[in-house]
Amino acid sequence: MTTVYDVARAASVSTATVSRVLHQQGRVGPETRERVLKVIADMGFIPNAAAQSLSRRRRDLIGLVGVERNVDTPFDIEETSLLYPDLILRAAEHALRDTGYSLLLAFLSSDEATFGRIRSFSAKVDGLVISEGILPEAALERLSHRVPIVVLAGRHDGGGLDVVAVENLAGIRALVGHLIDVHSCRRLHFIAGPPDSPDATQRFEGFRAAVASRRGARIVGTGQGDFSERSGARAAQALLASAEGQLPDAVVCANDQMAVGLIHELQAAGVSVPGRVAVVGFDDLYPSRLLDPPLTTVRQPMRELGARGVARLLEKIANPDLPPQVEVLPTELVIRTSCGCQVAAAASKGPGRRPGRSTKASHPAITSEPA
Amino acid sequence: MTTVYDVARAASVSTATVSRVLHQQGRVGPETRERVLKVIADMGFIPNAAAQSLSRRRRDLIGLVGVERNVDTPFDIEETSLLYPDLILRAAEHALRDTGYSLLLAFLSSDEATFGRIRSFSAKVDGLVISEGILPEAALERLSHRVPIVVLAGRHDGGGLDVVAVENLAGIRALVGHLIDVHSCRRLHFIAGPPDSPDATQRFEGFRAAVASRRGARIVGTGQGDFSERSGARAAQALLASAEGQLPDAVVCANDQMAVGLIHELQAAGVSVPGRVAVVGFDDLYPSRLLDPPLTTVRQPMRELGARGVARLLEKIANPDLPPQVEVLPTELVIRTSCGCQVAAAASKGPGRRPGRSTKASHPAITSEPA
DNA sequence: CTGTTAGCGCCTTCAA
DNA sequence: TTGAAGGCGCTAACAG
Numbered sequence: 001m002t003t004v005y006d007v008a009r010a011a012s013v014s015t016a017t018v019s020r021v022l023h024q025q026g027r028v029g030p031e032t033r034e035r036v037l038k039v040i041a042d043m044g045f046i047p048n049a050a051a052q053s054l055s056r057r058r059r060d061l062i063g064l065v066g067v068e069r070n071v072d073t074p075f076d077i078e079e080t081s082l083l084y085p086d087l088i089l090r091a092a093e094h095a096l097r098d099t100g101y102s103l104l105l106a107f108l109s110s111d112e113a114t115f116g117r118i119r120s121f122s123a124k125v126d127g128l129v130i131s132e133g134i135l136p137e138a139a140l141e142r143l144s145h146r147v148p149i150v151v152l153a154g155r156h157d158g159g160g161l162d163v164v165a166v167e168n169l170a171g172i173r174a175l176v177g178h179l180i181d182v183h184s185c186r187r188l189h190f191i192a193g194p195p196d197s198p199d200a201t202q203r204f205e206g207f208r209a210a211v212a213s214r215r216g217a218r219i220v221g222t223g224q225g226d227f228s229e230r231s232g233a234r235a236a237q238a239l240l241a242s243a244e245g246q247l248p249d250a251v252v253c254a255n256d257q258m259a260v261g262l263i264h265e266l267q268a269a270g271v272s273v274p275g276r277v278a279v280v281g282f283d284d285l286y287p288s289r290l291l292d293p294p295l296t297t298v299r300q301p302m303r304e305l306g307a308r309g310v311a312r313l314l315e316k317i318a319n320p321d322l323p324p325q326v327e328v329l330p331t332e333l334v335i336r337t338s339c340g341c342q343v344a345a346a347a348s349k350g351p352g353r354r355p356g357r358s359t360k361a362s363h364p365a366i367t368s369e370p371a
Numbered sequence: 372m373t374t375v376y377d378v379a380r381a382a383s384v385s386t387a388t389v390s391r392v393l394h395q396q397g398r399v400g401p402e403t404r405e406r407v408l409k410v411i412a413d414m415g416f417i418p419n420a421a422a423q424s425l426s427r428r429r430r431d432l433i434g435l436v437g438v439e440r441n442v443d444t445p446f447d448i449e450e451t452s453l454l455y456p457d458l459i460l461r462a463a464e465h466a467l468r469d470t471g472y473s474l475l476l477a478f479l480s481s482d483e484a485t486f487g488r489i490r491s492f493s494a495k496v497d498g499l500v501i502s503e504g505i506l507p508e509a510a511l512e513r514l515s516h517r518v519p520i521v522v523l524a525g526r527h528d529g530g531g532l533d534v535v536a537v538e539n540l541a542g543i544r545a546l547v548g549h550l551i552d553v554h555s556c557r558r559l560h561f562i563a564g565p566p567d568s569p570d571a572t573q574r575f576e577g578f579r580a581a582v583a584s585r586r587g588a589r590i591v592g593t594g595q596g597d598f599s600e601r602s603g604a605r606a607a608q609a610l611l612a613s614a615e616g617q618l619p620d621a622v623v624c625a626n627d628q629m630a631v632g633l634i635h636e637l638q639a640a641g642v643s644v645p646g647r648v649a650v651v652g653f654d655d656l657y658p659s660r661l662l663d664p665p666l667t668t669v670r671q672p673m674r675e676l677g678a679r680g681v682a683r684l685l686e687k688i689a690n691p692d693l694p695p696q697v698e699v700l701p702t703e704l705v706i707r708t709s710c711g712c713q714v715a716a717a718a719s720k721g722p723g724r725r726p727g728r729s730t731k732a733s734h735p736a737i738t739s740e741p742a
Numbered sequence: 743c744t745g746t747t748a749g750c751g752c753c754t755t756c757a758a
Numbered sequence: 759t760t761g762a763a764g765g766c767g768c769t770a771a772c773a774g
Contacts, residue, residue, distance in 0.1 A: 003750095
């Protein structure tokens with residue numbers, strides 16, 4: 001491995017000069033610079049990143065910590081909610097281009113060993129973007145004293161932490177409102193996600209509140225899932241078994257993947273969707289618009305989540321004294337046909353159209369300081 | 372920031388002893404160990420990763436370099452082939468759990484600056500898993516002298532490089548054979564992927580060869596796409612415009628996402644799939660089985676690709692003198708209904724079933740040394 | 743079993 | 759404009 005010393009010797013200069021040339025810090029004579037540059041090219045010299053990190057006290061690395069559910073079947077697409085974190089990840093990586101930082105990954109489930117893992121993980125990076133639901137807030141708070149942190153969450157109470165949040169509640173409210181107002185659904189059923197997921201519980205609460213606020217509408221049943229497609233299918237079976245011909249008007253699933261399993265299972269049992277029962281989801285994953293029927297759902301701004309999280313983190317790294325801030329990104333009701341709407345027929349033609357999508361309603365983003 | 376020196380002083384030992392305790396290298400008295408451990412816990416000491424890297428000459432980092440197409444619309448799901456690399460990535464990350472290594476990411480398109488980027492990227496890691504099609508083979512070869520490399524590819528001629536490859540050719544051959552033998556397709560149309568993608572060109576060649584080897588069957592047309600869903604839709608329009616009622620018996624798409632766009636467009640034009648024309652894809656992405664009709668395609672072993680790539684790389688890091696090796700992973704024909712089969716009706720019921728999938732054929736993996 | 747010490751490769755202040 | 763030299767925090771011989 002060639003070092004600055006090798007280069008310095010070959011170019012008859014000191015290592016300080018090599019370093020200066022390397023970082024275009026001026027203060028180097030033109031021909032000296034040329035000479036050094038040539039030697040660097042000839043020797044194929046690449047500075048040792050670890051030595052640089054040690055000396056400059058920065059690693060040029062950003063850590064992204066995502067949740068991994070169902071540890072047994074790590075990424076069986078039918079068992080886990082795979083696509084959601086991936087978009088965040090891609091957006092985060094993209095936001096880092098040309099900043100000199102690289103993205104370091106870790107997917108963790110929330111077990112006992114997690115805090116320790118994240119601690120040592122945090123030693124490798126200059127900052128951390130971490131999903132809610134992996135570490136309790138107290139642990140996050142402790143961690144944030146050691147390294148800049150931005151939390152990706154569905155809640156808005158930062159509690160002293162920097163948070164980029166998503167408007168889960170407004171989204172589910174719009175969804176329920178649509179079912180009740182437009183489709184006159186009265187008897188609603190909910191398929192919940194895993195209780196240890198903040199998103200899941202928040203959506204459940206939002207659903208309850210939204211239904212409670214509407215006269216005439218009521219919750220006729222609840223199923224328990226874990227965000228996986230298969231658990232949605234199981235929930236459908238439970239629903240069919242218990243309903244005895246008295247199916248609800250609509251089933252609201254805590255995420256899209258459960259809706260996929262649920263719809264397949266209902267259809268297999270001869271229950272028409274949305275003819276007999278409306279089904280809606282939450283997330284707006286890529287496959288959702290390809291379903292038959294295309295899924296009405298709430299779009300989460302996943303790319304923005306990743307991009308904003310990273311952007312905020314870079315700000316904090318540059319200026320550690322920035323006061324914590326909560327940023328709330330809007331969700332968007334995406335109306336397709338699984339709710340009973342018939343927008344597909346009215347969809348415009350042409351190469352640019354998005355099959356199954358035609359209507360959408362959004363609410364504005366809210367940015368605020370935490371209490 | 373607390374250092375080993377702080378810990379050593381507080382525990383009245385030398386830094387060497389702290390280091391020994393840290394790495395459970397025995398040779399430390401029980402009560403000394405306890406004392407040091409307590410101080411470490413009390414002070415919340417975490418060793419500086421950069422200093423460790425510098426001293427041990429290893430970064431504990433593995434780099435994964437993926438291709439990014441359509442730089443303008445970085446991750447518009449309709450524009451790019453998003454899902455494929457993500458599964459590889461997840462599998463790679465998973466294979467790294469509990470090895471002490473973390474996964475460092477970079478998505479790059481193949482432009483001029485790429486080699487330089489990868490060079491500096493490679494300075495941060497102990498080894499690189501890199502997709503074919505980003506760097507020319509000569510550049511890869513040069514890089515491999517500097518850092519252990521494993522290439523993920525569709526070809527089997529390693530040329531001195533370590534390669535984990537996928538049986539593209541056998542897959543497309545099986546696909547074409549199925550169309551011809553089972554569905555008596557004679558007039559075949561192909562939608563090609565971007566010419567700069569090795570996978571794309573290889574599948575095209577495989578398609579040509581497969582058709583040529585069958586009496587009676589012939590290629591009646593070719594469309595050009597870029598792997599994106601939208602380009603598949605455009606290809607469908609071109610096909611419809613030029614076919615003049617003389618549609619082919621089957622359209623083979625170089626990947627699933629183009630098939631999605633193609634099918635939607637055909638259906639919008641009133642052309643029944645597979646009634647009027649069979650359509651098949653390649654990849655077996657998650658959404659493909661959710662389509663209407665469920666897509667017949669060739670499954671790429673994406674998780675295995677990521678897992679084997681990382682596994683091989685770790686071997687090379689542990690033992691740099693290992694001779695280069697080419698490992699070929701099998702693809703698998705996944706028959707659903709878009710080809711004209713009617714397997715969906717025969718699918719078994721129950722929570723564990725995979726909708727739309729019922730039949731599959733595979734060919735054995737081949738492992739060999741390069742020439 | 744434990745301590746001393748010389749690096750690991752680069753950056754950067756201080757002089758010249 | 760350039761060089762000398764100390765230090766970043768940790769590890770690993772080598773002694774003892």
